[in-house]
Structures are given as structure tokens and as C-alpha cells.
Amino acid sequence: MDILLWVLQVLAAFLYGSSGVMKTFMFDKVSHDVPSFGALPRKAWFVLGILELVCTVGLIVPAALHWWPALTIFAAIILAVESLVFIGVHVKYREVTPIIMSGVLGLLMVFVAYGRSVLAPIS
Template sequence: MNIALWIGQALLALMFLNAGVMKTIQYEKSKAKMPWMKEYSKGLVHFIGIAELLAAVGFILPAALGVLPWLTGAAGVGIAIIMVLAIGVHGRKGEYGAVVMNIVLLAISVFIAIGRF
């Protein structure tokens, strides 16, 4: 079980590290690739990106260092909330490929939250 949790944590950390960097540091470049970003303020997109970056760190460091390990479960809950909201955004736009990916990421994040709490 621990190995499966670590695999899920590593996968989500990599995914959300990339997504967070795209939404914060590479905002203009990402805006061209992600049509939904045009409908939301730059501040909101940056907030989401920062939350994703913090979650990426939260998936690895607390569990690896044994310092406040409950933060890994909290990262799972936070990403689960973001994925539920993302499903709504992409579903309304008819972006069903993105919805499927959000559901998969939601399932992994819930698995990590339950496993680490």
C-alpha cells in the first residue's frame, strides 16, 4: 500500500509541478494552449497555479521527511477540490478529454488523502 501511495504522490507531484509552473511562470504561453484561461482573471489563474505548486511540494516533502506528514493528506484533499472544480469548468465547455483526466487525477488524490490520513 505504501508503495502505491508513493507512486501516486510522485505522479501527482510531477503533474502539478508542471501545471503550477505553467499557470504562474509561463502564464502568457499557457494562455494560448489552454482556452479556459482566457475566461478567468490572471489573479485567479495564478492562485490556482500557486495552490498546485504547494500541493506538489506537499505530496513529497512531508511524507519523505516525516515532518507534519498529515500535510500530504491535506495536499490530496486540496487537489481533489481543485479537480472537482476543474471537472465543472471543462464539462461546461465540452472538453471531455480534460474531464476524463481530471477524474483520474481526482481518484488518485482521494486515494492519497485517504491513505495518508
Template sequence: MNILLWVLQIALALHTAVGAVWKLSNSEETVPSLNAIPHGVWLAMSVVELFFSLCLILPAFYKPLAILAPIAAVCIAVEMLLFSALHVLSGDANYGPIIYWLVVAAICAFVAYGRFVLKPF
């Protein structure tokens, strides 16, 4: 279980870091349903996402910070759920992004549950 959780944490950290870089290089207007997010918040989210991706892998190098990994996973899951809610509220009929965000949120929830309950560091 520990190996699976580490694989998911590393994949999630890479996913989140790539998403942060994408946010820095693209506007929130790239995804029409996310237009409600102010540009400053959009840019701040990329910095926060880079921090979360770091928090997911920090326990590999420094065990006392292990609590940061499941907290980061929960925060990323909340972000994905908020993106899904914005998409639904925008009235966009394309459900592809919602499915993607919900899958990422489910992986985050599994990592958080795994690190809090199943196999803590």
C-alpha cells in the same frame, strides 16, 4: 501499500509542479473552458500548486508534517473537480479534459484515503 502510495505521491507531486510551471508560462485562455478564471487567480493557483507538490513529498524528509500530504491531495482533487465543472458549464463538447481531470482527482482521492485510512505515515 506504502510503496504504492509513495509512488503515487511522487507522480502527483511531479504532475502538480509541471502544471504549476505550465500555468506560469501559459494563459488561462489556452484552455477555452477556463476563461472564467481571472488572470490573477490563475497565477496564484500556480504558486499554491507548487506548495501542494512540496507538501506531497515533505513527509519523506520530516515525518511530523505527514498530515500535509493527504490534505494536499484533497486540495488538488478539489481543483481538478472545479476545472471539470467549469468545463461542463462552458458548454464545450470536448470531454477529453474532463476525463483527464477526473482521473487525476481519483488518484488524489486514493492517495488521501490511503494516507488517512489504509497506511498513515
């Protein structure tokens, strides 16, 4: 179970890290192609991008260093909640693929949080 959770954490860190970089540093370039980016002001997307980048670090570093591993659980919960919010935004704009992606990532983060708190905690 520990190996599966590590694989999921690294995969999620890659996906959320990519998303965070896009929202923070490439927003103007990609926002033209995605209608739902109009749902929030530019500064809000920037803050969400920074949050994703911080949580990306939180998914890996505390668990890898065995330093406050509860931060890994907290990061996963934050990303799960963010995914839930994004599902609502994508539903409003009728973007099916992002709804599915946000749902899958949100469930993945719920599983990581549960896994790291119950199934295979980092001590």
C-alpha cells in the same frame, strides 16, 4: 501499499507541479490554445498555480521527512477539490480530455488522502 502510495504521490507531484509551473510562469504562452483559460482572470490562474506548487511540495516533503505527515493528506484533499472545480470549468467549455484528466487526478488524490490516513499512514 506504502510503495504504491509513494509512486502515486510522486506521479501526482510531477503532474500537478507541471500544471502549476504552466499556470504561474507560462500562462500567456499556453492560454491561447485552451479556451477554458478564459473562465477565470489571469490573477486567479496565478494563485491556482501557486496553490498547485505548494501542494506538490506538500505531497512529498512532509511524508518523506516524517514531519507533520498530515500535511500530505491535506495537500491531496486540496488538489482533489481543485480537480473537482476544474471538471466543472471544462464541462462548461466542452473539453473532454481535460475533464477525464481532472477526474482521474482528483480520484488519485482522494485515494492518496485515504491511503495516507487509513491504509498506510506515515508515522
